[in-house]
Amino acid sequence: MTPQNLPQERRLLTEIPGPRSRELLERKLSAVPGGVGTTLPVFVTRAGGGVVEDVDGNSLIDFGSGIAVTSVGNAAPRVVERVRHQVGEFTHTCFMVTPYESYVEVCERLNALTPGDHEKRTFLVNSGAEAVENAVKVARHATGRQAVVVFDHGYHGRTLLTMTLTAKNMPYKHRFGPYAPEVYRMPMAYPFRWPTGPENCATEAAAQAIDQITKQIGAENVAAVVIEPIQGEGGFVVPARGFLGLIADFCRENGIVFIADEVQTGFARTGHLFACEDEGIVPDIICTAKGIAGGLPLAGVTGRAELMDAVHVGGLGGTYGGNPLACEAALAVLETIEREGLVERARRIGEIMLPRLRALAGRHDLIGDVRGRGAMIAIELVKPGTKEPDPAATAAIARRCHAEGLIVLTAGTYGNVLRFLPPLVIPDHLLEEGLTLLEKAFSAHITAVQGG
Template sequence: MTTTAEGGPALPQERRLVTEIPGPRSRELLARKQAAVPPGIGTTLPVFVTRAGGGVVVDADGNSLIDFGSGIAVTNVGNAAPHVVERVRRQVGDFTHTCFMITPYESYVAVCEKLNALTPGDHEKRTFLVNSGAEAVENAVKVARHATGRPAVVVFDHGYHGRTLLTMTLTAKNMPYKQGFGPFAPEVYRVPLAYPYRWPSGPENCAEEAAAQAIDMINKQIGAGNVAAVVIEPIAGEGGFIVPARGFLPKIQEFCRANGIVFIADEVQTGFARTGNLFACEDEGIVPDIITTAKGIAGGLPLAAVTGRADLLDAVHVGGLGGTYGGNPLACEAALGVLTAIEEEALVERAARIGEIMLPRLRSLQERFEIVGDVRGRGAMTAIELVTPGTKDPHPTAAAEIARRCHAEGLIVLTAGTYGNVLRFLPPLVIPEHLLEEGLTILEKVVAEI
């Protein structure tokens, strides 16, 4: 029998429904939430969690649900991974905080050393720690602007980078992320992404044409010499798990290098073994100038990082970077536990195995049902795009209904996409295969019903 970090029996890895979803206790808690929390804080599935781990989430009514969400790619190593729990427990007994900028501690430095070694490229690097993915992206742009002396930032259609003023500006989708929150930050420009399924002349032309269009727009509308940074997700996350056509990313990076533009890879959702590589940009040999990470970095504790070329990060004056909570010691210990779990449990290989199981079954759905227009993703980051049968017209109502029915069956799935018509799947990398297969069977049943 497996055990938890406390030495007790592990959470049973089974789907178990004892009430409707959500059950009475969760509905009571939802009423309290609605009275205390603004409605702008939405909830995908209002079941209130009491325990979670492996591939399941247990709610306040005793229901055990299969988790295909991982807290939006946060709990890659599980919700209560022993390596994480043990390190955090030891640390909380010593001290919870000092502020690294006042009196530092070793675990912050150890996390930075690990990221300098593990992120792509063998050049000299520096890392600093912050609290969230948005904060990491914003700081990466700050560094690029300071180091280059240039103002402009280029981002891509379908991109998502956060909810702060700058990262909200960088994000492509208006609703719900930007509606009513302007005016936005200046000197941000958007260019096409190589979206194979929706490229007008077909996927075979997508990489070449999209890169040419993007570069032409930068040269004509902005001027390459005015661009501090290009910011891109190696796989677009909230935009719908769009895997750019192969060859597109290398062309954009080549243009950046030729013009002194900082290439920033936003790996907030794709990092830490999620895609079958430790970092998604490794798939095409991309070595970013700066890489931003968060989500899966610390098993659910708030932590994010900016890692990049030493000459870029060293250019910023003392005091120009930082934050009160950045690199909190509990989160740093959690991150060291995550990195240990990824290595010792071979979770990079495990993510690739999850993709080998999921993608063929999702493609079988596509072959059987016209409503499934596209199947895409890598490793444990996969998705289906739903369309009106016989067309490529986005079908967001179908995505919402399939998600609702999956939730009722005890399977947590998430929607995404610029058009709201994508179902995305992010199972924990430690999910048992029998739960993975059972979750896919539920999905197949629901799609067939729709």
């Protein structure tokens, strides 16, 4: 049974966006700063399974999951049930004032489920950016070092420090400086764009990064390396196999804290509970958010006990971190992933999507690369016959998808990646229909360009 008994079908009653959504958009423009953008200005009334329903009665296929947040589905039944009960008991006490069991239980579950069998500690915050920032705080405190290493195309958030860690200027960093000190950026093992080809990518990128760290910073000065096991906003870049292991080995050999930013990749999204598991990587600290609580604001920082316990009392925390409603939601999410087999379901989504996208790439040389794992899939668009990014075509095809009732997102350092993050509970028929709509969008774009 889907939440609210929403029919799992695409239904277009008006143009997209419809008249009521356009009215609300005018209100938004007069009340909300223009810097808060909107990918698709349809105002939502209900959502569940694989669909989002808007104020005009349209039902759209969801290939976005609120940017990988509603992986277990929107208004997922177990989440609704636990949150509904909790809101009637109490909504907030601040865990640092008078604690409650659900916070502890979430931490226990994350300690048990994240990679590695070493002793761990977890604390809870509100967002992915806050998790990454706190992970760096822990690493600096525990090591007594200051430098932080990140990678090209990476995205880690919008706070001062995480904006500094993020690679892309527009729209995330433009004119928001000055930035935080002691952050150093290294080359990423980006197979599609590696100069000597994908077969050399892992070893060469790791060698370059290690050489630069050694010469320019000094390994003994580095507190942490922060990396996404699969990059998110940077374009769903899947590092060449072996790269993560080489970097993790270097960190271990030099007393550097290896921080995995699994904000977008965590909680079954990639066909593992955590993306690090694909290559057997065991991070010293792992940051989680997005899919952790079914849409409620929550994030976790889980790390080796000796690192986490090094911080003095009062050095970690926040007023809303680990809100009781969000904790109940997180426990419901973990239960849903396990009981509904959503790790395996993510793999099945990849098995459906990847062959069709590769076939689409075979028909359209506008697609330079198809990549991803599980239900975290992307296609990179280029000018035919080259690797030159084509952000204009990417935006145009996304608009065509939106107009036909398919929610897709763009990404990438160059703005030329279409990324797909369907809810893990999306039924197969909607997944297939969404892919058909994408194929039609490509054909219509090519026809329009040739006709022009």
